Amino acid sequence: MQKLQINVQKNQKIRDFLLNYGFSSAQTNKILKNKDVKLDGVRLNENDFVYAGQSVVVFCEEAPQPKFETIYEDENVLVVNKGAGIEVQGENSLEECTKTIAVHRLDRNTTGIVILAKTKEAENALKQAFKNHNIQKKYVCEVFGRPNFNGEEISAYLVKDSKRSEVKIYPSFVQKAVKISARFKTVKAGEQTSLVEVDLLTGRTHQIRAHLAYMGFPIIGDGKYGKNQINKKFKQKYQKLHCFYLKIKKINENFDYLTQKVFIAKPDWAKKYI
Numbered sequence: 001m002q003k004l005q006i007n008v009q010k011n012q013k014i015r016d017f018l019l020n021y022g023f024s025s026a027q028t029n030k031i032l033k034n035k036d037v038k039l040d041g042v043r044l045n046e047n048d049f050v051y052a053g054q055s056v057v058v059f060c061e062e063a064p065q066p067k068f069e070t071i072y073e074d075e076n077v078l079v080v081n082k083g084a085g086i087e088v089q090g091e092n093s094l095e096e097c098t099k100t101i102a103v104h105r106l107d108r109n110t111t112g113i114v115i116l117a118k119t120k121e122a123e124n125a126l127k128q129a130f131k132n133h134n135i136q137k138k139y140v141c142e143v144f145g146r147p148n149f150n151g152e153e154i155s156a157y158l159v160k161d162s163k164r165s166e167v168k169i170y171p172s173f174v175q176k177a178v179k180i181s182a183r184f185k186t187v188k189a190g191e192q193t194s195l196v197e198v199d200l201l202t203g204r205t206h207q208i209r210a211h212l213a214y215m216g217f218p219i220i221g222d223g224k225y226g227k228n229q230i231n232k233k234f235k236q237k238y239q240k241l242h243c244f245y246l247k248i249k250k251i252n253e254n255f256d257y258l259t260q261k262v263f264i265a266k267p268d269w270a271k272k273y274i
Contacts, residue, residue, distance in 0.1 A: 001059055008054045009097075014044045017056070020092045022064030022085075031060060068094060068114075071263050076122040076255060077115060079246070081265040084109045084238040103127050104135075107206065109221075112139065112243030113265050122255065129251045130203070138245035139198040139208055140187070140270045143217040144230050146194055149184035156180055156211055158204050166224060167206045169214035180207050187273045193220060193234070195273050209239060242267040244274060 006021060014037060018028040030036075035043040036059040039050060050056055067086040072079040078100050087093040088105045095102050100116035103126040115135075117123035129135050157170045157177035170177060183199040196217070198208050209225045212218065218226035221236030231237070247262045266274060 001061060002063055004058045004060065004063060006056050006058060008050045008052055008056060011049065011051045013046070014048050014050055014056075015046050017050050018058070022067055023060070024064070027060065027062070027064070031058060036060065068097070071113065071265055076118055077126070077258070078118060079113060079115045079263050082106055082111055082114050084111050088114055104130055104203065106243060107209075107239075107241075109238040110241045110243070111238075111267065112241075113137070113246045113263055114243075115246060115263070125252045125255045129248060132250070133201075134248070134250040136245070136247040136249060137200045137203070137243055139200060139241060139243050140267065140274050141196050141198065141208065141212070141242070142193050142220045142240040142269070143196055143212055144193055144220060144227070145217045146189045147184070147186050147196060147215070147217045148189075149186045149196060151183055151185040151199075153181055153183050153201065154211075154215075156214065158207060158210065160205055167204070167210045169210050178202075178204060180204050180211060182208065182211065187270075195270055197274055208241060240269065242270070244270070 008017065015028060015032065018031060023031065032046045037044050038057045039054060067083045068080040070078065070080055078098055080094065082094060085108065087108050088102045089095050094114060094116065098116060100118050101123045103115060103117055103123055106112060106114055115126065117126055157173050158167050158180045159170065159174060159177045160167045181201040183201065185197045186194055187197050188195040200208065209219055209222050213225035218230065220234050220240045221231050222239040223231065244266045245264055248258045249260065251258050
């Protein structure tokens with residue numbers, strides 16, 4: 001049994017506090033059922049509130065995995081390796097937890113490198129670098145099937161449906177479509193699944209997930225664009241998609257020290273192949 005002392009950042013019910021910290025629903029239910037959470041020595045019930053500035057003690061068999069880890073930090077930027085289950089923006093997000101400004105996004109259940117600004121000047125510089133395609137991002141994913149990608153650039157057209165929070169891919173231009181491009185490389189082909197490296201050339205909502213599914217190679221664990229029977233077969237509830245590489249190729253002169261800086265965070269399931 002582990003003993004964790006956790007500082008409270010905002011007013012909320014103890015159940016929400018435990019879930020936001022990273023405990024699963026099952027872990028949270030067990031902790032509350034056994035009353036294994038205390039405040040000032042008093043055991044808490046699930047409807048009790050905790051308040052910013054307080055310190056809670058939790059007894060648990062297994063500590064939750066951190067939702068992000070710091071890769072690099074200075075007075076202008078913060079670079080983190082984001083875990084699954086945390087948004088980049090919004091309530092309980094990377095922005096809120098780190099008191100920074102997001103300049104790009106990863107989907108909630110996509111893992112990997114995110115760079116955040118600590119000042120308005122850094123935000124403007126990084127956003128301009130993204131706009132000018134001066135920041136390179138590479139991803140790795142596990143897909144169902146055996147694609148024979150050799151690093152070639154593949155393009156298609158994407159239409160976003162904001163009401164349904166999803167996108168559709170088309171082989172040629174249709175109304176309201178934007179062009180998407182990426183380089184795909186198969187780095188390991190297995191009997192049923194393969195590892196694919198993706199060098200992203202455009203950054204559109206759900207681009208990699210939707211494009212690979214359209215080509216017949218859905219990402220394992222993708223509940224939106226993948227296939228439920230495949231996800232159940234491999235017992236994967238989050239998409240196996242990870243941004244492992246970010247390079248600042250060029251940025252304005254006020255942040256020139258970041259030019260050519262490379263950040264790498266490889267997932268355990270693909271370290272041998274990328």
